[in-house]
Amino acid sequence: MARPLAEVRGVVKVFPGVVANAGVDLAIYPGEVLAVLGENGAGKTTLMSVLAGLYRPDAGTVLIDGSPVVLRSPGDALAQGIGMVHQHVFFFNATATTENLLLGWREAGVLLDARAHAARVRRLAGDYGLAIDPHARTDTLTLGERQQVEILRMLHRAVRVLILDEPTAVLTPQEAAGLIGACRRIAAQGRSVVFISHKLDEVLRVADRIVVLRAGRVAGVTTPDRTTPRALAQMMVGQEVEVTPRPPASPGPVVLTVDGVALEGPGGRALQDLCLEVRTGEIVGVAGVAGNGQRELAEVLAGLRVPRAGRVVWEGRDITRLSPRARWALGLAYVPEDRLGEGLVAAFTVAENAVLRDYDGPPVTRGLRLHWPAVRARARALVTRFAIGVPSLDTPAWHLSGGHQQRLLVGREVAATPRVLVAMYPTRGLDVQATAAVHRVLLDLRAAGAGVVLISESLDELFALADRIVVMHRGRLVGERPAAAATREEIGLLMAGAH
Amino acid sequence: MVITARTLDVAPPGARGAVWAEALLIRLGSALAALAVGALVMRVAGYDPWAAYREMAVGALGSWYAVEQTLLKAIPLALSGLGVSLAFTMGLWNIGAEGQLAVGAVAAGWLALGAPGLPAWAMLPGVVVLGAAGGAAWAAIPGVLRAAVGMNEILSTLMLNYVGLLWVDYLVFGHWADPTAFSFPYSRRFPESAQLPPLVGSVHVGAVLALAATAGLWLLLRHTAWGYEIRLIGTSPRAARYRGAPVARNVVAVMALSGLLAGLAGVAEVSGVVHRLQQGVSQGYGYAAIIIAWLARLHPWAVVLVAVLFAALLNGGFVIQTTGVPAAIASMLQALLLTFVLASEYLVRRHRRRRAVAAARAGLHQDP
Amino acid sequence: MTTDQLVALLAAAVPAGTPLVLAGVGELLAERGGVLNVGVEGVMLVGAVVGFAAVVATAWPWLGVVAAVGAGALLGAGHAFLTVTLGAEQVTTGLALALFGTGLSAFVGKPFIGVPNPAPFRAMALPGLADVPVLGAVFFRQDALVYLSYALPLLVWWWLARTRPGLHLRACGEAPEAADAMGVNVAAVRYGAVVAGAALAGLAGGYLSLAYTPAWTENMTGGLGWIAIALVVFATWHPGRLLAGAYLFGAVDVLGFRAQLLGVQASSIVLRMLPYLFTLAVLLVITALRQAAGMPAALGRPYFREE
16 A cells, blocks of 8 residues: 555544544545545534644644644645645635736745746646636636636645545536546546545545545545445434425415516626516425526525516515515515525624514514513524524524524524525535424425525435426526426536526 | 724623623723833833822812813713714714714804804703704714715714814804904803803713713613614624615714714813813814723713713823823823723633633543 | 916925825735725824934934834834734724824924924935926925835835735735635735835824924824825725825815915815815715725735634
C-alpha cells in the first residue's frame, strides 16, 4: 500500500454548542478520488476545513507525507499542497479572471502582469477540459463557471490534494457529470481529489474509496464495488430509512396564479414570462439549479418584489402589488431560504418571533398596547404543537439549533392554516429528524386543503413530496410533469435547459 | 452605505440580570481606565491630574448650587440622549442631535422674540411645541432623504449640524442680536413668559419633561405594537422587509420623533437656562448624546442615569477652567470612556466564546 | 468675473481642496481594504495640533509634518486594533475616535491658540512650469505639501490596479474569505490600510496648521473630515475621481469667501453654509442615481476565520 499523501488522526473540533468532529482518522492516497459522504451536520466540511488550514483542531494531528504539520492558515495548507474549493464559492468580484487566479501567489512578484499569466491560464484550463476565458470579468460568470475558476486557481497553485465541498450543488446533472470526469482526470495525474457530498449516486460514480461520516465520527470506509446505495444510506443515517407514505392527491380549484411575470435581477433578467398555477390540496415542486430565478419567484409570490410585467392573481383578484402583510391576511404564508436572517429575527426571543406576522392586531395588540400574555400564549401554543425544544420562551432565536429554528419558522407560518404556503429550501442544512418533521408538516397542510409551492434543490425531496414537478431554468418554467410519471433524467435535462 | 446598528446581544434566559451586572462592571472599569489615561494626558500637558479631578468633583456635586447646575445640564443631555437612543434602536444613525437641538432653540426663539406680548399660558406651551417641531423638522429632512432615495443619514445629519449652527450664528449676529451686547454672539433676552418656570431651586420644569419623555419612550418600545415594529426594523431590516413592515414611513417618523426630543433639549437650554439664543447653543450636547445612548445600551432609564453622570462631568470641566485646565477634558474623558467600553465589550465577547468552546470540549471528553 | 479672477479662484481652490485630497485618499485606502473609519475628523484635528506643536517647538516645518503623520498613524493603529482584531462595530468606533480626537486636540491645543507659526510652508513656484498660462498659475505656484498631494492619487491608483499587494488589498475589501483561502494575511493588510489612511488624515490636518491657515484654532477642520468621507462615496472609490471631487469642493469652499468680492450680496455666514449644503446635494444626487456601485463588498464587516 502506498504511503498516504495526507492524513488526519484523532481530529476533534468543537464549536459552541456542537461537536463537529469527535475523533476522526482519515488517510488520503495519491492518485485517488476519495469521497467523504454524510448527511448535513455530519462534520464533513469541518474535517476538510481542518485539513485545509481554515480551522485549528482542538485535538489530533495532521500529517503530510507522513510527518506531522501545524497548519496555521489556509496559506500554510496551500504551501503544503492542499487546497479547498468551498461550498459557498468565495469570490472576488469585479476583476478579471486572471487576477483572481493570481491572488496570494507569492511567485508572481510585486507587479501584476495579467497578460503573461493569461496564456498559462488558458493552457491549464484546456488540460482539464474547463472552459475559462482569462479576460472575462468574474461578475459575469455563472455559479458553475465561478466554481471552475476556483478549481483552476487551486490547480494553478499546483495543489496535490484538491478538496471539493459539495461541488455539484450549483450544477445541472450534465455539468456534474463533466465535473466528475475532470476529477478522474486530475486523479489520473497522481494528485488526489477529496469529494465531499451527501448525494449517494454521485459518490458511487466518482469515488475510488468512500468514507462515511456520521455525527462527527467515521461510520464506515468502503469502495463502490463493495457496497450498495442502501448500505451507504444506512451508514449515513444509522438506522432504517423510512419513507413517508404519501396519500394520493385530490387537488381542488386554482387559488394562486402567476401569469407572464418578468423581473429584473442583478446582471439581467431573473424571471421571464413565468406562468404557474397552484391549486388547493396539492404540492407543486419547483426544481432547478440554484440561481435560475427561484428566489425571485418566491419573492414575487410572497409580495417582496413587484414584477416588471405580468400579474399575480389570487382567486380572481389581482394581488401583484399587494404587500406581504396583506397577502398574509389573505392566507399566503412564506418560509424563506434564510431562516435566521429573514424568516426569524435572530436577536428576538422565541415569544417575540412567534408573533412576527401579527403583532399589530388582536389578540396580540389591542388599540396601541401590546399584550405580553397574549404573545406568550401564542408562543406556547407553537412550541407545544410543533415540538420546538426550548428551555424557555425568552430564549433568543439564535440560541436554537437549526432544526428547532426551522420548526419555529414553519410552525408559525403554518399555524394559522394558510391557503397557500411558499417554502424555499425548507430542509436545507437539517438532519434527518428535522427534515422528516418538516415533510410531515407540509403533507398535513396539503391534506388540510392548502396549496404548497415547494422550491427545492433536492430531487429526492421533490419526488417524495410533490404531486407535480415544474422546472426553472434561466427564469422560466420550462417543463411540467406529474411526479408519478417523471424520471430524474427528464428533470435533469430540463434543469439543464434542454427541452 | 447602508449600515445597521446591531450592537447588542440578547441574553439567554435567566441571564438578563447577569448581563446588566456585567455591563455595569465593564463601564466602571472603563471609567477608571479613562480617568487614568486622562490623568496621563494631563500630566504630559503639565497639569496636576489629582487636583484637577478633585476640583471637578467638587464643582460638579460639592454644593447645592453645583448639584443644581449638574441637573440643569442633565436635562438637555437626557432629552437628546433619549432622542438619539430611539433612532439607534431602529438602526438609524442620528448624528444630528446637535443641529436638531439648535433648530429647536431657533424655533422657540422665533416665538419668544417675535411675539413677546403673548400671555404666559399661550407663550410657554407655544415655545415648547415649536421647539419640538423645529427639532422634528430638522431631523425629518435626513429621514425623508433616507426613506426616499436611501441616502445615508450619517453624513446628512452631520452636514445639517453645521448648517443649523451657522443658522443660529446668522440670527444671533443679525436680526436677533441684542443691541446692548456690542456684537457679543447672543440674541435679545427672552420675555418672562417664555422662560421655563423653576421647579426646585433653579432646576426648571424641563426636568419633568425629561422624565415624562423617558417613561413615554420606555412604554413605547416595550409595550406597544409600534415599539415592536421599531425594534424589528432596527434589529433585522431583512425580517422587517419579509414581514412587510412599513420601513419608509417609520424611518421618517422615528427620525422626526428623535429630532423632536433633541428640539425639546434646545427649548430646555434657551427657555430654561440662558433665556436667550446664543452662538454654540448646543454646546456639544448632541455629540455627547451619542455616547450616552451607547453607554446606556439604548435603554431609556439608563439614558437618564448616564446623562446625569455626564452632566456632572461636563459641569466639572466647566468649573475647572478657572484653574487653567481646558474644559475639553470633559469631552475627552467621555470619548475615552466610550472607547474603553467598546474595547472591553468586544474583548469580553471573545473571552465568552472561548469559554463556551472549552466547555463544549470538556463535555465531549466526558462522553464515552 | 474676469479671467484673472477665475484663475485666482481656481488657484485658491487647489490648496482648499488639498486636505480633502489627503484625507480622502487615506480613507479610500482604508475602505478599499474593507474598514470604515468615520473618525477622520478627529484624526485630522490631532494631526493639526501635534504638527503645530512640533513646529512651534523646533521651527522645523518638516518635523511638524512627520509629527502629524505619526500622530495619525498612532490613532489609526488604535482604530485598527478595535475594528480588525476585536471586530468592534466600525461606525461606533469611528465616532468614538472622532469625538476623542476633537476633545484631545482642544485640550492639548489650548496653549497654542493665538501663537504664530514660526515656519509655515510657503508657496514655491516651480521653475518653468509656473509660467504655463492658466495651469501654471493654478497648479504650480503652491507649497510643497500641495505638490506632494498631486502625486498621491496617482500613486495609490497604480498601487491598487497594478501591483499584487494592491490586489490583495482590494481582495480584503471585496472578499476577505477568498483572500484568506489563498494565503493572504487579511488582518495585516487591513491594519496597514487603516494605519496608512489615518496617517494621511493626520497629514491633512497638519497641512491646515502648517501651511494653509497656518495656525491652530479649536475645531479648525470645520467638518472637512466628514466631507472627505462623503467624497470617497462621490468618487466611487476611485483615486482619480477623488482628486477632481476634492478640488471641486475646494472651489465651492473658496467661493464662499470670494463671493462678496464678485459682487454677490449675501451674508458671509450664509455663504459659509455652502460647502455643507453642496456636500448634501452631491450625496443626494449620487444616491438617487445609485452611484454607490463600486463600494467594496465587504466594507464595514469584520472578518474572522472561525465564525
